[in-house]
Amino acid sequence: MHNSCGEKDRMxxxxxxxxxxxxxxxxxxxxxxxxGAAPSRMVPNAMDAPRADAASPLYQRIVVTxxxxxxxxxxxxxxxxxxxxxADALRGALERFDYLAGPDRRADFALEAFxxxxxxxxxxxxxxxxxxxxxxxxxxxxxxxxxxxxxxxSAKGTLNDALVGSTRLRMTxxxxxxxxxxxxxxxxxxLEISGK
Amino acid sequence: xxxxxxxxxxxxxxCATPTGYVKSDPAWSPNYGYRDKPxxxxxFSVSFTGNRHTGAQRAAExxxxxxxxxxxxxxxxxxxxxxxxxRAMEAVQLTTLPVVGAGFAAFVPVREQAALExxxxxxxxxxxxxxxxxxxxxxxxxxxxxxxxRYR
Numbered sequence: 001m002h003n004s005c006g007e008k009d010r011m012x013x014x015x016x017x018x019x020x021x022x023x024x025x026x027x028x029x030x031x032x033x034x035x036g037a038a039p040s041r042m043v044p045n046a047m048d049a050p051r052a053d054a055a056s057p058l059y060q061r062i063v064v065t066x067x068x069x070x071x072x073x074x075x076x077x078x079x080x081x082x083x084x085x086x087a088d089a090l091r092g093a094l095e096r097f098d099y100l101a102g103p104d105r106r107a108d109f110a111l112e113a114f115x116x117x118x119x120x121x122x123x124x125x126x127x128x129x130x131x132x133x134x135x136x137x138x139x140x141x142x143x144x145x146x147x148x149x150x151x152x153x154s155a156k157g158t159l160n161d162a163l164v165g166s167t168r169l170r171m172t173x174x175x176x177x178x179x180x181x182x183x184x185x186x187x188x189x190x191l192e193i194s195g196k
Numbered sequence: 197x198x199x200x201x202x203x204x205x206x207x208x209x210x211c212a213t214p215t216g217y218v219k220s221d222p223a224w225s226p227n228y229g230y231r232d233k234p235x236x237x238x239x240f241s242v243s244f245t246g247n248r249h250t251g252a253q254r255a256a257e258x259x260x261x262x263x264x265x266x267x268x269x270x271x272x273x274x275x276x277x278x279x280x281x282x283r284a285m286e287a288v289q290l291t292t293l294p295v296v297g298a299g300f301a302a303f304v305p306v307r308e309q310a311a312l313e314x315x316x317x318x319x320x321x322x323x324x325x326x327x328x329x330x331x332x333x334x335x336x337x338x339x340x341x342x343x344x345x346r347y348r
Contacts, residue, residue: 066236068235069233069241077222078226114233116241117245119227119285121288124290126288128285130315132281132317134235149279150317152285156288
């Protein structure tokens with residue numbers, strides 16, 4: 001009888017340990033679940049591109065009209081960039097650099113963006129994420145195209161950025177989009193738009 | 197042991213082969229192969245990324261072939277190239293070594309290696325069969341005839 005109780009206790013202990021291991025594994029899985037890229041972290045920093053000149057025809061005159069090519073993030077897969085996140089990031093960037101038409105300013109130019117490709121390597125310590133976005137900037141008045149190009153942005157993420165692979169990939173993806181938008185913004189002052 | 201040796205050889209062979217005309221697979225090979233996306237209207241983006249053993253010309257030909265086949269799938273005969281980009285992108289690869297023991301097999305990370313991988317992008321507009329063909333349009337069937345046998 002006594003032996004049987006001891007056996008039962010041992011079995012309970014083993015069951016508790018197994019439950020604990022499962023709970024730990026579930027917690028680890030949840031902690032490493034992929035989350036989508038955050039728009040605020042895809043907006044370039046103030047030093048990454050020049051601000052719009054107040055004399056420029058583009059100054060506070062651009063509106064984001066169409067964004068496509070994004071993908072929603074599946075928590076069990078890798079972090080992606082959705083259309084809404086990319087659109088929000090573009091609006092945030094245009095606003096930060098004084099290109100976004102505000103509620104009291106008439107928009108003269110429409111920006112369309114399409115995420116052509118997002119290369120996200122996995123299974124390495126150092127990650128390089130490449131994003132290819134097509135930007136099309138049009139005059140709203142006559143639909144003439146001011147800029148139409150596929151711009152590439154790259155970013156490198158290392159173990160110093162994040163130890164957890166899914167976090168490192170998300171951060172590097174955001175940095176890649178940030179670099180891409182910064183390159184787009186840096187082209188705007190060079191556009192010939194006189195008379196538009 | 198023979199199976200392990202075969203697996204090891206298959207692993208080595210697989211690594212040294214350039215990327216072929218394959219659709220990128222989100223689960224197994226998300227970064228290599230071709231991808232295409234509808235952009236609205238009759239416009240599509242077609243991109244291809246090859247591994248470090250893939251040459252730039254091969255990448256350009258595969259993306260062109262994919263554009264031609266996509267045109268046919270969409271019921272078109274010709275396509276217009278709106279934009280084209282080709283670049284060698286820096287990539288970092290983790291070199292692993294297969295270790296096979298009694299009852300187990302594992303890939304052990306050895307070192308990271310920098311490499312250049314070609315990426316080719318085409319933005320195309322499919323010309324529907326019944327529409328007049330613009331002079332700059334590419335004949336999809338002639339591209340398939342020329343490159344289809346090379347990249348099956």
